[in-house]
Amino acid sequence: MSPLSRSITRKTTNGPFLDKPVSREHQHLLMEAASRAPSHFNSQPWRFVLIEDKAKRERIAELGGSSMERLIAEGKFFERYRPYFRFSEQEMQERRDGILIDQLPGPLRPFTRQITSPGALGLLRALGVxxxxxxxxxxxxxxxxLLLAALLDKTEYRPGELSGFYSILGLGMAIENIWLTTVELGMGIQFVSTPMEIPEAWEEIKRILEVPDELELMAVYRLGYVPPEKPRPRIDWRSDHRKRISQYVFRDSCRTPERDD
Structure with a gap:
């Protein structure tokens, strides 16, 4: 295995998973992988909730769907992330960041020509996006x-203090360990981000999971086994491009970009 092979195979799964429960063995392997992440003074401030209960998954799904619809309809999602929308391979090759929206129903394709226009949001609504x-x-x-909730213990997670930063850094590395391990298990994973952007939706998820005062809910992910043929949603994108070394690495100071060769 090459030094980069695990990182390069890391993917985000935009499409559906197999209708098959994630085995308890694999769930525990993911949690063991998370536990091996580094943390300040080995504090291990992360906590996780494994969510298999169908009723809870469906309630969280409703919140995910309604929050996505609201963010798009109100323009918040569009305004915040528009700088990262790409609609051509040429643009993606030049910028090498953002998402290439390469799957759109026919009626929505004209939208790509009006993405930067003042009437873009109205068009989105009119087309039912x-x-x-x-x-x-x-x-x-x-x-x-399987849904996975990631939390931090407030004993260590104190926003505004270094311990708060260290806790977030450690949780990020724990999540990355989980993400890389899903690849080896034939699984996929995706961040369920939209409820975080609607405060009342996020509070409802806390109630569903019965999060106690001493813990802070930080993120929710969806997981499952990836089908051999990967069907795509009606509106979908790719995000496999990465910046060139010269675009994000410097040599000796921030004034000297590293050479690509």
Whole structure:
């Protein structure tokens, strides 16, 4: 195995998972992988909730779908992330960041020519994009056999202090360990981000998971086994491009970009 092979094979799964429960053995392997991440003074401030209960998964799915629909319809999602939308391979090759939206239903394709126009949001609404994305998001979450909530222990997680930064750094590395391990288990994983952007939706997820005062809910992910043929949602994108070394690495100081060769 080459030094980069595990990192290069890391993927985000945008599509559906197999209708098959994640084995208890694999769940525990993922948790063991998370536990091997480094943390400040080996504090291990992370906590996880493995969510298999169908009713809870469906409630979280409803929140994921409704929050996606609301974010798109109100323009918040569009305004925040528009700088990262790419609609051509040429643009993606030049910028090498963001998402290449390469799967769109026919009626939505003209939207790509008006992405930067003042009337773009009105067009999105008229074409029913918020509802389509919201329903697709709900189905993806509800059809995921396992959801994973990541939390931090407030004993260590103190925002505004170094311990808060260290805790987030450690949790990030623990999540990356989980992500890399899913590849080896034939699984996929995706961040369920939209409820985080709607405060009342996030509070509802805390209630569903009965999060106690001493813990802080930080993120939710959906997981499952990846089908051999990977069907794509009606609106989908790719994000496999990465910046060139010269675009993000410097030599000796921030004034000297590293050479690509």
């Amino acid at each position: 918020p509802k389509v994305l919201g329903e697709d998001n709900r189905k993806l979450i509800a059809g995921s056999p």
